[in-house]
Amino acid sequence: xxxxxxxxxxxxxxxxxxxxxxxxxxxxxxxxxxxxxxxxxxxxxxxxxxxxxxxxxxxxxxxxxxxxxxxxxxxxxxxxxxxxxxxxxxxxxxxxxxxxxxxxxxxxxxxxxxxxxxxxxxxxxxxxxxxxxxxxxxxxxxxxxxxxxxxxxxxxxxxxxxxxxxxxxxxxxxxxxxxxxxxxxxxxxxxxxxxxxxxxxxxxxxxxxxxxxxxxxxxxxxxxxxxxxxxxxxxxxxxxxxxxxxxxxxxxxxxxxxxxxxxxxxxxxxxxxxxxxxxxxxxxxxxxxxxxxxxxxxxxxxxxxxxxxxxxxxxxxxxxxxxxxxxxxxxxxxxxxxxxxxxxxxxxxxxxxxxxxxxxxxxxxxxxxxxxxxxxxxxxxxxxxxxxxxxxxxxxxxxxxxxxxxxxxxxxxxxxxxxxxxxxxxxxxxxxxxxxxxxxxxxxxxxxxxxxxxxxxxxxxxxxxxxxxxxxxxxxxxxxxxxxxxxxxxxxxxxxxxxxxxxxxxxxxxxxxxxxxxxxxxxxxxxxx
Numbered sequence: 322x323x324x325x326x327x328x329x330x331x332x333x334x335x336x337x338x339x340x341x342x343x344x345x346x347x348x349x350x351x352x353x354x355x356x357x358x359x360x361x362x363x364x365x366x367x368x369x370x371x372x373x374x375x376x377x378x379x380x381x382x383x384x385x386x387x388x389x390x391x392x393x394x395x396x397x398x399x400x401x402x403x404x405x406x407x408x409x410x411x412x413x414x415x416x417x418x419x420x421x422x423x424x425x426x427x428x429x430x431x432x433x434x435x436x437x438x439x440x441x442x443x444x445x446x447x448x449x450x451x452x453x454x455x456x457x458x459x460x461x462x463x464x465x466x467x468x469x470x471x472x473x474x475x476x477x478x479x480x481x482x483x484x485x486x487x488x489x490x491x492x493x494x495x496x497x498x499x500x501x502x503x504x505x506x507x508x509x510x511x512x513x514x515x516x517x518x519x520x521x522x523x524x525x526x527x528x529x530x531x532x533x534x535x536x537x538x539x540x541x542x543x544x545x546x547x548x549x550x551x552x553x554x555x556x557x558x559x560x561x562x563x564x565x566x567x568x569x570x571x572x573x574x575x576x577x578x579x580x581x582x583x584x585x586x587x588x589x590x591x592x593x594x595x596x597x598x599x600x601x602x603x604x605x606x607x608x609x610x611x612x613x614x615x616x617x618x619x620x621x622x623x624x625x626x627x628x629x630x631x632x633x634x635x636x637x638x639x640x641x642x643x644x645x646x647x648x649x650x651x652x653x654x655x656x657x658x659x660x661x662x663x664x665x666x667x668x669x670x671x672x673x674x675x676x677x678x679x680x681x682x683x684x685x686x687x688x689x690x691x692x693x694x695x696x697x698x699x700x701x702x703x704x705x706x707x708x709x710x711x712x713x714x715x716x717x718x719x720x721x722x723x724x725x726x727x728x729x730x731x732x733x734x735x736x737x738x739x740x741x742x743x744x745x746x747x748x749x750x751x752x753x754x755x756x757x758x759x760x761x762x763x764x765x766x767x768x769x770x771x772x773x774x775x776x777x778x779x780x781x782x783x784x785x786x787x788x789x790x791x792x793x794x795x796x797x798x799x800x801x802x803x804x805x806x807x808x809x810x811x812x813x814x815x816x817x818x819x820x821x822x823x824x825x826x827x828x829x830x831x832x833x834x835x836x837x838x839x840x841x842x843x844x845x846x847x848x849x850x
Contacts, residue, residue: 344839348801348812351440352841353591357598358820358834359793360827362404362447364486365494370395374405375422375465375483384466389424391458395489398458399496402488405430405450407481412441414807415477417580417589419529420467421639422483426505427456428639430483431525431600433579434467435593436586437477438841439807446598450485452643454499457485498645506640510619513611515652518698519645519740520611523602524624526560526574526638534635537628538576538730538753539717541682545671547719551630555669556730557686557713558628560638562605564613565621568662570605571690573711573734574626576753578771584757585767585814587799591838592818595773595793602641606738608705609694612655628667628686649699659693659706667713674721682717706739727756743781750774759803766800777825789826794819815839 370392377385391398405422407430415437422430429450435442450457467479490496500521502514513520528534533549537558540551562570578594580586589597614620624638647653667686674680693706715730734749755769773793779786799814815838822832829850837845 342842342844344842344844346813346840348587348590348810348814348840351438352442353838353843354442355435355444355591355593355598356836356843357593358818358836360820360822360832360834362402362449363828364404365401365488367401367491367494368395368489370487370489372485372487373482374424374463374485375481377465377481379418379420379467379469379479379481380471382466382468384464387463389457389461389463391460392487395487398454399490400451400454400487401490401494401496402449403451403454403457404486404488405448405483406486407432407446407483408443409434409445409479409481410441410443411435411437411477411479413437413439413476415469415475415479418467418469418479419527419579421465421525423464423505424453425456425461426507427453427503427641428505428525429453429456431527431602431639433597433600434479435580436590438590444598448599451497452499453503454496455501455503500643501646502642502644504642504644506622506624506642509621509623511622511642512617512619513614513642513644514646515615515617516647516650517611517615517644518608518647518653518696518703520607520614521643522562522570522605522607522622522640523643524560524562524572524605524638524640525600525602526624526626526636527577527600528558528574528626528636529579532635534629534633535579536582537574537635538715539726539728541717542669542671545680545682546721547680548723551628552633554628554630554667555682555684556628556715556717557667557669557684558626559665559667559686559688559711560603561625561627562607562640563623563625564607564610566623567660568690569607569610569692570707571688571709571711572603572605573713573732573749573751574603575601575773576730576732576751578753583755583767583769584765585799585801587801587812587814588767588769588797588816590841591843592795592797592816592836594771594795606705606707606740608696608740609657609692609707611653611696612694613657615653615655627665647698653696653698655694655696655702657692657694659691661691663687663689679718679720679725684713684715684717686713687711703741704739705741707736709734709736711735724759725756726758729754743779743786745777745779747775747777763803763805764800765803766798768798769796771795779825787825789824790822791826792819792821813840817845
């Protein structure tokens with residue numbers, strides 16, 4: 322089997338060569354290892370040092386704990402790049418599991434696992450973790466957990482190795498600008514350095530844990546006859562961050578689909594949904610609040626998920642603070658000068674089923690926030706203004722008994738950050754359109770398409786400096802017989818995953834790869850740039 326994330330060498334634009342593997346008539350006991358069409362992380366041609374971060378077998382909810390020591394042969398801390406790699410293997414029968422890796426309390430990876438074949442699979446995940454240079458520059462405790470259950474039915478032991486590869490900087494490949502400090506938000510109370518001149522927060526927000534918040538985008542108000550309810554509400558969610566009780570940032574959560582999602586694991590055996598193996602954090606620019614935080618006192622920073630019923634669990638929001646310091650000042654002063662918020666909306670309207678028509682839930686939600694502040698730094702007064710606007714629109718249709726269950730949803734998250742003379746504008750769009758039906762003979766079919774798109778433009782004085790685009794799309798159609806032993810499911814399925822990067826987001830300005838599968842066999846692996 323080809324290792325996960327790799328493809329046979331072939332000319333750009335070429336399809337899988339003739340004479341390649343012929344798909345079976347249905348899924349068997351083995352299939353291709355998981356593969357994503359995203360590019361490998363570009364690394365410089367400099368000296369490299371590899372450190373093993375964790376080696377573990379996960380059978381239960383006991384975390385791996387170890388110690389990390391920085392490498393000595395690639396510079397002290399000013400590395401050109403640091404790449405984390407997780408290599409995993411599992412066989413037998415097992416659910417998808419959520420996991421994380423933390424170094425010095427700083428979460429550096431949030432991930433989920435593929436579901437295995439009886440014969441076994443291997444997979445890998447790579448992530449650029451250069452921004453955690455401050456944490457990685459000194460010895461640290463390591464914790465990793467992929468919570469798992471192993472018994473007579475679920476036999477898959479998850480075996481993983483996690484490494485860090487450090488690439489030395491030189492005059493041709495200098496070290497990038499990275500945060501001077503990285504602080505894990507282990508409690509709401511935090512004291513930041515008094516000379517902070519830039520402050521970001523990253524939140525690894527995931528609805529997970531096996532309850533209905535794992536499928537938050539499908540939940541309904543209490544009155545609607547549906548199996549997953551959000552008491553008194555519906556599926557609208559918003560990830561919020563506050564400073565001393567005042568709203569400081571808003572974001573649309575990404576609708577992650579894990580590898581058992583939409584009641585159909587055959588969709589995900591080879592091509593996982595976007596971000597399933599590498600959960601991307603929500604990023605907030607909190608620089609307008611830096612002057613308030615620079616007073617040397619503890620301040621409260623809270624992360625909440627609006628729309629989750631009171632007292633209900635199901636969301637995880639580990640958070641890191643990324644800080645840049647003014648080396649020429651011991652204290653940086655300034656002020657928060659503007660805080661303007663629209664009234665948040667989030668409403669669901671249920672229309673009961675009628676003869677010939679299904680139940681229908683229409684949901685819409687929106688919110689807008691602008692904050693601005695200035696800092697008097699050693700290089701002059703710098704003003705930062707952040708404007709963010711989020712919106713969610715969805716239509717959920719289902720029949721009594723949920724033999725048909727369909728969703729058409731779009732989330733948008735538009736952000737503008739002006740820091741001094743430079744403005745960065747980002748528009749993120751997430752889409753989900755799918756339906757699961759249970760037909761005669763308990764044949765369960767899921768047809769689904771997912772989209773993850775981001776357009777970014779950086780300007781200086783109104784003049785465009787850079788543009789970039791991410792367009793990550795997935796489509797799948799899989800059918801199997803439900804409520805029977807695994808070897809009697811007679812499953813079939815096709816999937817297509819296409820990952821495109823343009824402009825500043827791609828080396829050379831363009832990356833475009835498509836991976837297609839039939840019954841777990843890779844039938845298309847095409848590069849277009």
